[in-house]
Each structure stands twice: as structure tokens, then as C-alpha cells.
Amino acid sequence: MAMIPMLLGVLATTGVAAQGGNDCLRLSRAGTQVQGAVRICAGRYRIRDPQEQGVVIIASSGTHLDMTGVTLESGDSLPSGFVGIGIVSRGVDDVEIHGGTVRGYRYGVLLEGGSGHQVSDMTLSGSRSQSLRSTAAEFDQDDWLDIFRPDTFEMYGSGVVLKWTDQASVTRIVATRAQNGIGLFGARRSHIADNDVSGNSGWGIHLWRASHNVIVRNEVHHNVRCESRSYSRGCDSAAILLRERSDSNLIADNDLRYSGDGFFLSGHRPLVNPSVGNLVIRNDASFAYHNAFESTFSSGNTFLDNVADSSRYGFWLGYSSHTLVRGNRVIGTATAGIAIEHGSDNTIAANSIIGGDVGIQLFAPHQGDELSRGYRIDDNVLADLRRGIVLEQTIQVRVRGNLLDGLRDGLVVDTIGGDTEVTGNVFLKAGRWFISAPDLDAGGNFWGTGSVEETAKLVDGRIVLTPWRSAADAGF
Numbered sequence: 001m002a003m004i005p006m007l008l009g010v011l012a013t014t015g016v017a018a019q020g021g022n023d024c025l026r027l028s029r030a031g032t033q034v035q036g037a038v039r040i041c042a043g044r045y046r047i048r049d050p051q052e053q054g055v056v057i058i059a060s061s062g063t064h065l066d067m068t069g070v071t072l073e074s075g076d077s078l079p080s081g082f083v084g085i086g087i088v089s090r091g092v093d094d095v096e097i098h099g100g101t102v103r104g105y106r107y108g109v110l111l112e113g114g115s116g117h118q119v120s121d122m123t124l125s126g127s128r129s130q131s132l133r134s135t136a137a138e139f140d141q142d143d144w145l146d147i148f149r150p151d152t153f154e155m156y157g158s159g160v161v162l163k164w165t166d167q168a169s170v171t172r173i174v175a176t177r178a179q180n181g182i183g184l185f186g187a188r189r190s191h192i193a194d195n196d197v198s199g200n201s202g203w204g205i206h207l208w209r210a211s212h213n214v215i216v217r218n219e220v221h222h223n224v225r226c227e228s229r230s231y232s233r234g235c236d237s238a239a240i241l242l243r244e245r246s247d248s249n250l251i252a253d254n255d256l257r258y259s260g261d262g263f264f265l266s267g268h269r270p271l272v273n274p275s276v277g278n279l280v281i282r283n284d285a286s287f288a289y290h291n292a293f294e295s296t297f298s299s300g301n302t303f304l305d306n307v308a309d310s311s312r313y314g315f316w317l318g319y320s321s322h323t324l325v326r327g328n329r330v331i332g333t334a335t336a337g338i339a340i341e342h343g344s345d346n347t348i349a350a351n352s353i354i355g356g357d358v359g360i361q362l363f364a365p366h367q368g369d370e371l372s373r374g375y376r377i378d379d380n381v382l383a384d385l386r387r388g389i390v391l392e393q394t395i396q397v398r399v400r401g402n403l404l405d406g407l408r409d410g411l412v413v414d415t416i417g418g419d420t421e422v423t424g425n426v427f428l429k430a431g432r433w434f435i436s437a438p439d440l441d442a443g444g445n446f447w448g449t450g451s452v453e454e455t456a457k458l459v460d461g462r463i464v465l466t467p468w469r470s471a472a473d474a475g476f
Helices: 003-014 150-156 452-456
Strands: 032-034 037-039 043-046 056-058 064-066 070-073 085-090 096-098 101-103 107-112 118-120 158-163 169-171 180-185 191-193 203-208 214-216 238-243 250-252 261-266 279-281 291-296 302-304 313-316 324-326 329-341 347-349 352-363 372-378 381-391 394-400 403-405 407-413 421-423 430-441 445-447 459-464 468-470
Touching (some): 085 101, 101 107, 150 180, 352 372, 352 394, 381 394, 403 407, 421 430, 452 459
Parallel strands (some): 032 056, 037 064, 043 070, 064 096, 085 107, 096 118, 169 191, 203 238, 214 250, 261 291, 279 302, 291 313, 324 347, 347 372, 352 381, 381 403, 394 421, 407 430, 430 459
């Protein structure tokens, strides 16, 4: 009986009458305001929202909206023309939305401002998505996504958007077959867990000025556009995308496979500011069409125990600094396992990089940009590659404790890298050179040959080999 007075208060606000005396609310028009504990009557509702005010407007803090058994749809048929918002709240706290299906709008659920919101167990697939012009035979530049201007990508639409919220949670929702799944704009301390935001043409989960969020155990695979058998572009699609001061987020245990990029952190200057201090751990971004993991123009990010198999690049970390890449698995990349241009003070440690062209490539191709310097390359396994470690225009590097086996060239260093410290590594087998460098001190390593004289035949340049040790001394 306690439900009845609260429900009557809701009805007085909305001007909508419940039918048959049921303790539920039947929707009939956009702009319906609700508050308190509200259950929408089960059934299918086809309601357009051309003014984008929201079909259901949550009007007060503490509102609990039960959508179980409800399908709310716009009735529009062209995804690129979807407008409106299924459910919206602005400036209130502690909103809970549970159950139901919302589709055919720009946004399924939009929560703007406030704290303590909860969205759970909803199906929000089929929100707005652009019509793609690329075909299987020909790529169209107009399909490229704008990752830099929020006024543009807010127009793209999403299943759920949290905008300037604090401590909101989105759990167990499905937002597929659209352009974007979940968007965080200025959202802080969110909990995004156990959702399915796969199979979209843009971004599964994307962040803009969104910090201290936890994004865990989500299905975020197959988020890609601009791909066919005849070309591979990606158009900045990604499973998870971070931009513009999205700092100190935890990204863990997500399935990011078969996307344009798996994880994409962009600090592309001068258009967006860096994102720093993010922890990316135990995610699988294999089979990315471009980069399994990308992080650019940013610092202090950490990549631990991720899987980055069968992509163009396992890790592309251009202009990154003070970044840790540790314990990751990278098998069968087309171009490079880990590539960093103009990076500094980074640590690459205990990774397994097997199969492909280059294992680790550090370089500085643009004169006048930041130096490539200050690396620690320790305890990695590099096997079955054309080149293991390549240092180009890179200084102040320590290469220590790595295992290099089955490589055409093990370590390649140019004239700039003569100060490279190379010690404690195990060079087992090389098709051409263990080391190729003009001048390098490589004493104190372990070699898969029978003598220092045999090793000397497999190095190119003035390479110091003493003290020389057999690989057997290291247990090989």
C-alpha cells in the first residue's frame, strides 16, 4: 500500500493516468516526468522524441525506475536519423534504472550531473549510427571519426551516456549494433562492469575528461569500421577510447578483440591534452585491425599482463614517457610488437614477443621533436622475428636479461646508440647477425655458439664480446 501514494504523486506530475488501477505507469508521450519508485507497465511503446527532451524524464533525486518487460522505441527506421533520448535525468542524485529495452534514439539513457546513479540489466542496442560510405571495394574518407571535438562526437549517439556524473555505475547492459556503446563525459569514479558493448561501428566505451573510473570485465569486441579485404583503415574506431585528461582510470579484464584499435589513448597535440596515470591490465586486444594497444602523447600509463596477438602493432606508444609495458603477450604482429617514436624514460620488461617482423622498435624520425631516450628493456622473450630489438636515433638505453632466439637479426643499433648498455642477455640463434651496430660493448652476455670466435662471425661492426659466456651458463 505504500506504493500507491508515491505513484499518485508521479501521476500528478506527469498528467498520465494508469489504466485499470494497476500500480504501474503507462507511457503515452515524450516528456513524461517521473519521481519516486516508479514501475512502467510491461509492454511495447512506440514514442518519438523529436525535441530531444526525453521520453521519460527523471525529475527528482532518489527515483527508482523499473523498466522490466518494457520495450521503448522511437519507431524511426533510419539509424543515421535517430533523434531523441529514451530516459534522461539532469541535476539529480541517486537515480536507479533497471531492466527493459530502449532503442531507436540518439541516446538510450542520458544521465547528466548528479551522483550515485545506477543503470543495470538493460538492452540499449540500436541507438543512432552513421551511414557508412565505404564499401567492400572502396574506402571513403568521410567515414573517419572525429575523436577531438566533443560537440561532434556527442552527436554520434550512444546506448548510455554519463555526463559530469560522480560515482555512477553501469552494469550488465547490452548496447550493440549501433555506433557507440557507453560514453563517459567528465564522469568521475564510475563503475562500468560486465556489459556487452560489442559489434558497434565506432567505440565500445569512450571517455572524455573522465577520470578515476573502473572499467572491468566488459565484452567490447568487434568495434570497427572502414575494413574490408581490399583495405584496412579503422577510421579511429576502437573498443575503448580515452581522450582529453582522462586520468587514473583502471581498465581491466576486458575483451577488446577484433576492433579497429583495441585500447586507444589519444593525447594528440594540439587538439587534445594528455591522459595520464591509467592502469591497463589483463585485457585481450588481439586481432585488432591496427593497434592492439595505442597510447600517444601521454605519460605515466601502465600496461600489465595484456594480450596483443595478431595485430598490425601490439603496442603503438608514440611520444609516450614514463610508461611501463610489462608482462604482456604479443604473438604474430604484422609490423612490430612494441613501437615507440620519440618516447622517453619508458620501461619495457618481461614481455613475450613471438612471431612477426620486429619485436621492439624505438625510433625518432622527426628532427626537432623530443629525443628518443632513457629506456629500460629488461627480461623480455623475443623469438621467431625478423629483427628483435631495433634502436634508431635512440640514446641512453639499457638492454638487460633478454632472451633472443630464432631471429634474423637480434639487436640492431645505429651510430647514435653507441652508449647502449647490453649485458646479461641470452643470444641463442640468429639467421644473420646476433648484433649489428657500428660500435657497441656487448661483453657480459650469453651466446648460443661454441666459442667467442664463432660468435664473432655473427656480429656486424666493432662489437666487444668479452667477457664472453656460453648460453649453457645461463641454463640454455
